[in-house]
Amino acid sequence: MSVASPLAGRTAVVTGAARGLGAGMARALVRRGARVALLGLEEGELARTAAALPEGGAHWWAVDVSDAAAMEETAARVRSRFGSPSVVIGNAGIAAAGPFLDSDPRLWRRVVEVNVVGSAVTARAFLPDLLRTRGYYLQVSSLAALAPAPLMSAYCASKSGAESFAQVLRAEVAHRGVGVGVAYLSWADTEMIRAADTFAALRALRSALPWPASRAYPAPEIAERLVRGVERRSAAVYAQQWVRGVRLARPWLPPLVALRSRWMMRNLERDGGIAETGPLGAGGEAAVDGRADGAPRPGHICDGG
Template structure:
């Protein structure tokens, strides 16, 4: 193989949550670096637009619910038959909701945990045999919320803390089989989910009370490039922006600081505007909610 070829050249990569936002942006970078990409998401039409925006023959798309074990097994088999066995898998699918926990819809709260945590585990289970055969790489997209929880985002924070622990456990289990497992800690990224969150006054204000570097919204293309590069280098972790790594050193101190700030600011914010549950945020969240109106996958 010529030495100027990049590490991902000719490999098959799977990206969940690929219909828009970060997933679609990572698919574009993966294709630029020579990979064939399987796009997975809830909306066939939106996935097809992503596929058609990329060079012909570089990717294919499958409508899939990452929380559906049987459906994911079927999709996995179809990917192997059409593209070949994957050697890179990026568990990016995720949803979020905001609002006071006591007023949250139990079904919506549970769905956030199911998609973000259970869906990541099902994604790993579906493709782990391929990654073992290829000595491949699994990248779990986590969040600053994995390190420091915030009020009004209990389901999202719980699920992202869960995927961090899941990825650590999986890494330890498969290290001797030469499978790499990475965790992507990302901060606010310019996706429809974050833009939708900013439409709600309390969520917008809470972000505004974060230190200036922590409240900055990053371009999705920049985040995508950093994550794909981490995959090329089989990193155990990637922090976007880079300063997020320092939060690991002070994570034990973060809960009392967040509690102190919330005790001071939440009464003022909620007095100015009543805040209720948002439902699933962003176009992706609304698509997931609409698709599930007939009940859970069978």
């Protein structure tokens, strides 16, 4: 006899749900009987993701997670349609790569704005609901929060910041019955990572990592493991068990990375293989380049209808 998921009949919110891990987690949540609010920037992808789910199981809103007023309004719309959420997953994130000195300051800031500020805005908008439902907030972080990665200064800083934010939030709300978790994952086989692999320097950096850190893992597999962590209300969710060991080794990683990077960066510079990537993938482009694919203007919300 199958055991019903504790998520059955609950309302869950997933940001960055248009594609990749966000869409995968939305599917895993609906399979467990949850009603899911899909939030993201790309109307077309959100509509396609929602349409592939059972009727009535999901609804989408196109909104910029870094826009506080729009997110507050979206939270009210989610509440009106589905009731107060019991689960909120802060998954929205973008990446860009290149040497810090040569990086576009506006793009660098936008990565931090989406990945850190967007996470805090999401939590602020939905925390009253989680307090009412004694719910659970999951912040999706990354291996990049645990180990510095050359050419990824904005992404590493933002994922470390999002991790720290979630840990502080946990300390503030645990006594009120709200659980807060941080998800740690290695490379996922998503459109963003595939875009990164088109750049020689990023390919070289990933291939130089020891196995299994160099492997890209299937996104549905990662999404399923993260949602299992949501069911358990885990404080730390590991998409790959070996990442737990990396977290324990965290104090020793910066000097090791710096030592190994000396010859790699020298060789990449010599070969002319280092260049700024711009936002990686269509999701990153939507967050940066004037709202691609009909994504909402600042302060504007698109409702799935």
